[in-house]
Amino acid sequence: MIQILGIGPGTRAWVSQAVEEMVHQSDVLVGGQRALKLFPDFKGESYRVSGNLAETLETLQRVLQQGKKASVLVSGDPGFYSLLPWLKREFPQEEIQVLPGLSSIQLAFARAGIPWQDAELLSVHGRPLNCLPLHLSRPLGVLTGGENSPQKIAEYYHTYDFNPQISLGNALTYPEERWLNTDAHQLMDLEEDFSNAVMILYPENPEDKSAQSLLSLPKSFGIKDEEFVRGNVPMTKNEIRIQVLAKAEITPSTRVLDVGAGTGSISIEAALLAHRGCVYAIEENPEAQxxxxxxxxxxxxxxxxxxxxxxxxxxxxxxxMDVCIIGGSHGQIREILLQAPLAPGGRVVLTAVTLETLAHGMEALKSLQYEDVDVVSIQAVRWKGIKDIHLAQAQNPVFILSGRKGII
Incomplete structure (x- = not known):
C-alpha cells in the first residue's frame, strides 16, 4: 500500500491528527527534508528525496518489493497540483490511500477573507504563462514556482495592458510570512524574493455581475450584420465572418490580432469567443476607429x-499573439507577416477580394514556410423576398487563406 499524506503548508501546527496517526502506522516515510523534520519521533525508516521523480520512483519500488507500508509526504494537498496523478500512473496496481492537507491556495483565500468556491485555480510552476486568463471574470488563485515568479506574472499582465488587483502571500504560516495587497503594475517592479508565493488576482470590475457569467456570452458566433453600428466603412458580412472565425480556431484563452479591423465586426466576435484572452484591433481610418x-x-x-x-x-x-487575422493589407502582406508577433504554431487567416491579393498572400505564406496552408473561395447569395418571389442578391466572392506558423 502507498499512502499519500498532505502535510499542509509545512509547519507542525497545520498537520492534521489523522495524518499524524497514519505516519506512526507506517513502516517507511518518503519525503523532502523539511517534511521529514515534522516527524522527529518516527521510529521507522525515512528516505529523503529531492525533486527528482526518478529517484522517488526507485525508492518506492524498492520499499514496496520489501512488503512495507510506505507513506509519501507532500506539502499542501496531494490532489492539487501535486504527486497524486503521477503516483497513480506509476503504480496502477497498488492500493493508494490519500489523506488531504490544507493547500496554500485555501490558506491564501482565508488570509484574504474571501470565499473561494467560485474562484479559478491554476499553477504556473513548470507551465507557460499564457495558460493564465487575461480577462478575469472571477478571482484567480495561482501557485507560482520555478522561473514564473509573482513579478513575472505581473509583467505578463502588464504586457497586455491589464492591471488586476493582487493579494500575494509568501511563506504562509512561517515566521517570515509576507502578505501584500498590490496590483500588477506595482508588483512587477518589486525586487523582493517571493520564492514560496501564492497569488490571488481579482476581476477589474467585480461588481459587474453580467461580466462574471458565461450566460452573458453569445450562444454562438455569427452576429447579424444589422446588429453592428454601421457607417461608410466596409464591413465583413456575416457569412464570411463565420468562416474567418472558424478558420482562426479561437478558444476562450486565445490572443487575437485583427489587422485592418474596419468596423470591428470580426474583432468584436473574436473578443466574445476569446473571453479569457484578448483582441488587438489595428485600424488607420478615423471613422472606422x-x-x-x-x-x-x-x-x-x-x-x-x-x-x-x-x-x-x-x-x-x-x-x-496566437492568431493573426488580416483583412486590410494595402499590398504589404509579406511585411505584415514578418512583423506580426505570432507565436510559433499560431494561426494566420487572410481575406482577399482580388486575384492579386490572393496571389500575394499565397506567395507570402509559402516563402515564410507556413504550414497547413488552405484556400477557400466563398460567394454568399442572399435571397430577398419581394411580394411573392425571392430575388438573388449576390455578394462579392471572397478568398480565405489560412495557415499555421512553423514551430522552427
Whole structure:
C-alpha cells in the first residue's frame, strides 16, 4: 500500500491528527527534508528525496518489493497540483490511500477573507504563462514556482495592458510570512524574493455581475450584420465572418490580432469567443476607429484594444499573439507577416477580394514556410423576398487563406 499524506503548508501546527496517526502506522516515510523534520519521533525508516521523480520512483519500488507500508509526504494537498496523478500512473496496481492537507491556495483565500468556491485555480510552476486568463471574470488563485515568479506574472499582465488587483502571500504560516495587497503594475517592479508565493488576482470590475457569467456570452458566433453600428466603412458580412472565425480556431484563452479591423465586426466576435484572452484591433481610418469603439461599447467587450495606425508600422508594440487575422493589407502582406508577433504554431487567416491579393498572400505564406496552408473561395447569395418571389442578391466572392506558423 502507498499512502499519500498532505502535510499542509509545512509547519507542525497545520498537520492534521489523522495524518499524524497514519505516519506512526507506517513502516517507511518518503519525503523532502523539511517534511521529514515534522516527524522527529518516527521510529521507522525515512528516505529523503529531492525533486527528482526518478529517484522517488526507485525508492518506492524498492520499499514496496520489501512488503512495507510506505507513506509519501507532500506539502499542501496531494490532489492539487501535486504527486497524486503521477503516483497513480506509476503504480496502477497498488492500493493508494490519500489523506488531504490544507493547500496554500485555501490558506491564501482565508488570509484574504474571501470565499473561494467560485474562484479559478491554476499553477504556473513548470507551465507557460499564457495558460493564465487575461480577462478575469472571477478571482484567480495561482501557485507560482520555478522561473514564473509573482513579478513575472505581473509583467505578463502588464504586457497586455491589464492591471488586476493582487493579494500575494509568501511563506504562509512561517515566521517570515509576507502578505501584500498590490496590483500588477506595482508588483512587477518589486525586487523582493517571493520564492514560496501564492497569488490571488481579482476581476477589474467585480461588481459587474453580467461580466462574471458565461450566460452573458453569445450562444454562438455569427452576429447579424444589422446588429453592428454601421457607417461608410466596409464591413465583413456575416457569412464570411463565420468562416474567418472558424478558420482562426479561437478558444476562450486565445490572443487575437485583427489587422485592418474596419468596423470591428470580426474583432468584436473574436473578443466574445476569446473571453479569457484578448483582441488587438489595428485600424488607420478615423471613422472606422470610432465605429470600433462604438461597437465595443454596444457589445460590452472589455478585452478589446484599439490600436490606431496602419500595419506593419503599428505592429511594433503588439505583444505575442496566437492568431493573426488580416483583412486590410494595402499590398504589404509579406511585411505584415514578418512583423506580426505570432507565436510559433499560431494561426494566420487572410481575406482577399482580388486575384492579386490572393496571389500575394499565397506567395507570402509559402516563402515564410507556413504550414497547413488552405484556400477557400466563398460567394454568399442572399435571397430577398419581394411580394411573392425571392430575388438573388449576390455578394462579392471572397478568398480565405489560412495557415499555421512553423514551430522552427
Amino acid at each position: 470610432e465605429l470600433i469603439l462604438k461597437n465595443q461599447e454596444k457589445f460590452r467587450v472589455r478585452n478589446l484594444r484599439l490600436v490606431r495606425g496602419s500595419a506593419p508600422q503599428a505592429l511594433q508594440e503588439i505583444p505575442p
